[in-house]
Structures are given as C-alpha cells and as structure tokens.
Amino acid sequence: MVAGQDDVFWTMTLFYFYSLDGIYRILKPRSWIVLTVGLLLSLLSLTLHDQLTVKGILVLLVLYILAARISMIVTQREEMRQLYDQLRGEYRSVKRLNLAAERDARLEERTKIARDIHDSVGHRLTALIMKLEMLSIQRKTEDYTELKRMATESLEETRQAVRALNIEENEGIATVVHLIRKLEAESHIMVQFTVKQGVLSASLSNDKSVALYRVIQEALTNAMRHAQTREVRVTLGKSATGAIAFEIENSLHKATSFKEGFGISMMRKRVGELGGSLEVIQTNNKFVVSGMIPSEG
Template sequence: MAALETSADRASTSSESRSRLVAKRLVLRIVFAGVVFVGLWLTVTPPEGARGLQLLLGVAAMLAATLSHWAPGSGVLLAVAATTTAWALNLTADPFLLAGVGVFTSAERRGTRRFPWWLLVAGTLLMLVTFVFGGPPNLGGFEERMRGVLLGAVVLAVSWVLGVRTRQAQQVAEEQVRADERLRLARDVHDVLSHSLGAIGVRAGVTAHVDALGEPELREALRAIESQARDSLAELKLLLQRERDGKLETAAASLPLSGILRDVSATAKLAGLEVDLHYDSEVDQLPPSIRTTVHRVAQEAVTNALRHAGATRLTLTVTHTATDAVVAASDDGVGVSSGFSYGHGLTGMRERVRLLGGELCIDSGQPGFLLTARIPLPQHEGAAR
C-alpha cells in the first residue's frame, strides 16, 4: 500500500511539474505575441480608415500564435493569412514572427527533416500573393513589402529549422538518459549479485570437495549459503523497489559504513577469505553517495579476490583526508604479469568512482591485485555535517 501511495504521489508531482511547464510556455507565448503586436503592428501608420482592419488582423495573428500551442497547423495558417493580408495592405512590419511561433511548435513536435520541400513552396506562395494583391510594382511601398515577405520567408525557415533541432536535441537527451539509466541499473544489479553469488559459489565448492566434512559442519555450511542467498534476494528486492520509487540512493546509503564493511568482511570469511579490515573512525560521516561507492568498491574487491585471484587474504583499508576518501585493497592471490581485460566488475567500479570525480588505479603484479580508489569529497569537506 505504501508503494502504491508513493507511486501515486510521484505521478501527481510529475503531473504538476508538467502543468507548470505548460503554463510557463503559454505565458511566454502570449507575452511574445503581445510584444510583436505592439512593436511591429501598432507602430505602423495604416492608410486612412484602415486602423480597425489593422487591429483586427493583428489580434487574429496574436490569437493564432497562442492557438498554435494546441493546434500548430491551424495557428500557422491563420497567422500566415492575417500577416500576408496585412503586408499586402501595408498594415504591419511583422516579418511573420507570429506565424513562426506556430512553425516552431509544429517542427518541435512532428518535424523530422531540417528543410522540407513544402517550406520552399510556402515561401514562393507568400511572394506571389504579395505581388498579386499588393498592387503593381510602380506603386509606392512595393519594394518594402517584398523585402518584408522575403524576410518573413527566412523567419519561417529558421523557425522550422530551430524547431527540428530542438526536437532532435530532446530525443538525443532522452536517449542518453535511458542509456545512463540502463547502465546504472546494470551496474547495481551486478554489484548486488556478483558479490553474493561469488561467495555462495566458493563456499558451496569448498563444501562439495571436502570428503571429511561431518553432518553438523555440512548443515552449518548449507545454512550459511541459505542466509547469503536470502540476503542477496532481499538486497535485490530493495534495489528494484528503489527503482520503482525513483529513489537515487540505495538503502545501504543510510546505514553506517563501518557496519557495512564489517558485513562484507564477514561474508568473505565465510567463503574462506581472511580480510584485514582497517578504517577511520569517522568514515560513517562521509556523504551518502561516497559511502555507497566505497561499499561497492570494497564489495567488488572481495569478489575479485574470491573468484579470480584465488587469494586467501585480503587487506582492505578505508581512510579519508580533508579532501579525499581513499579505498585500498590488496590480496595475496595470483596476479597478471602482462595485461588484463576489464570485466563488468572493474568497469562498473571505475564508472562509479568517475561519476564522483575520482580515480581508480589498478596494479596487477606478483603477488595479487593492488587496487586504489581515490574519491574527492564535496567542497573539500572531510565529512558530511
């Protein structure tokens, strides 16, 4: 029930945010239309007796710019018709800016091509209409009207191009957000399952290959494997619940880091890896995001020592200074003398550290792996206050 209420609250908040954004854009549209009407319509002195028609056409163009928020196509047609008529009668100096509002909106919502063929046709028709209804070329003001129409064609073309570019930029941003979300989720799932399944696999393998193991020891090993599996499922459930609720921090971020590190050490010990754990007394005061990253780096270091290095002992140290938090891990396992490839674990570890502006250094030699993660503290604060 709480999860349903949380989802409903989040949906309501998102709806309110969208409503505020729509209202803000509508107000900006109305203000822009009013500025154009005052600056480029009312400042033009119309022929005698044509002030009423000028006001009527100007208001129609303003309403069209506002209408284009809901119906861009209809808004563009109305604004173009009103502005073209006004240009033909020498009633405005608006270079189709109000029509451009609708063109921009239409391109932002449905545009795919930067410069469609119909835009060139529309510009040509505007010039023809102005030429036909604007009087003969020897009539005064004809050149000015033609220059205005040409400028209007440019304005409409630029409005379309800007709308398409805005649409494409939004699509790229949305795709990037989805890609980042998939990457983050894959990293979290790997961190949750890799450590626990690695420990379960090692412990199950040891249990299966020890012939002299008595029934009490076997039952104890099975209970430990069961407990580890249940803990992993619980953590995975919390992770998925966090994704549904839209929370950015894991549940572990609210727990003391010292306790989490001791739990990681205890899990490693059950799998046959001795961990020499050292940490500062104030690591629990680190910011939540850094505590989470330190937890995952330590967890992955233990997993690598268990699954890949064949180590029996791991030294894990977590310290911090006034500017950095440092995680150092070294094992006595089999290193790689030449080179090594980055799997999902090391890649995810490096990504986590880099997201916080830190640096991960890995040295594989003889013996074992040497890993150091250095994470800068926000605003050079040694602890969260």
C-alpha cells in the first residue's frame, strides 16, 4: 500500500471503530453483532476502493479480535455489576423480612402476655368484684366498700397494663362468647346462652366487641345484685339491618324497685357512641337489658 492508500486505510479504520464505539454504547447486549457488521462493512468499503490487501485484512482482524475481547470483558463486568446489584437487593429484602419477623415475634409475645393478664388476672378481679357485690347484698350489716374499691382499682390498673402493651383485644362474637363463659364459671351463675344463626360470623370492630362484652358483664352484675335467681338468659341475634341484637333477661319472683345506676348509664352512652342503642325494662316477673350494636357489614 502506498502512502495515500495508507491514509485512506487508517482513516477508514478509525472511522470504523469510532462509529462502532457509538453504536456499542447503544447496543451493548448485541455488541458482537455490531463488531461483525462493522468488520464486513469495512472490508466491503476497502474492496470497493480497491485497497483491500493482506496487511489490511490482518490489521482489521487483529482490531476485531481486540474489540471483541474488550467487549467480552466489559460485558462480563456489566453482568457482575448487575449480579452484585441483584444480590445486594436480595440481601436488603432478606434483612427487611428478618426485621419484620423479629417485630412480629415481639408483637406475638406481647400479645400472649396481654392475653394472659386479661384472661387470668382481669377475669378473676371481675369475678371478685361481682362476689363482693353479692356479699354486700347478702350481708347488709357488713361494709365491703373498701374491698370493692381496692378490687376495682386493681382491675383498672390491670387494664392499663394491658393497654400499655399496645395490643388490641380480640375481635368478634366468638371471643365475646368465650369471655362470658369464663365469667360464668368464675362467678357461679348459670348463663343460658342462645346464639342465633349468622351471629358467630358477624364482623365487629374491637371497640364494638368490647362494648358488647361490657354490656353483658354489667347486666350479669345487675342480675346478681337484684334477682332472686342465679339463672340468666343471654340471647345474641341479628336484626333486619344486620346489627347485633342482644338481650339479657333474668326472672324476678316479686316486684322490686329499680333505679338505673351509673354502670347501666355508662353502657348506654358507650353503645350510643357506637351507633347502637340500649334499654332496660323491668316488669313484675323479669328484668331485661336489650339493645343492638351495628356490625361491620
């Protein structure tokens, strides 16, 4: 090749590789195709200009091999970088899952502690208060006010301890039934439960579940205080609107005077705030607390 031909050859070669560099940055995954097409175009161009020589072919092949090797190295590094980013992302994901699992484990343990406190200490204190109410009725000559005050304060402190754990109470009618059954066993009264169709599957929020339980608990306390029998009938059903209807009834052998106390008044207010209603009816032979609490749907 003469000097003029060398200038054309190297000019075309440089143009070829600069062009390849730009194309390669756009089409990295197909770099080998770009290099091969570029090589063929370069050979074709040299052939058309009648400048194709053995030396030129060898130079182009060497440059092609070097470019291919560099492309392979760059591709491998790119794949390694992507793999590293993927592993780092998976590590972060696993770390987040691990932290979430630890948080769930702590929450589960706190929930268990809260349930143990609520089911053991809380219910025993409630039963104690009801027994003291019964004793104050049976033995009117003795004053149980201080004992009732201490038991009530202890119960409130227990509830505050449970709330301090930031654990929500269980929801649903099934839990209410379980709690009332436990209260029945501890207070030695006979509760005749009637749970009508569709009630157990009803959805109640935490506040409504607790309100329903407190209403029944207060009604049972009133039954122990004023009734001449230890049998109470509790009925849970569903109204036409889907609300949870409740009725707590106990028999009276003789008419007695009744004045609505603070407990019933507070329960009526609490149920009313949740969109429900509560009423108390007393006749010559029975005492009834009834009402409804809207369900969640």
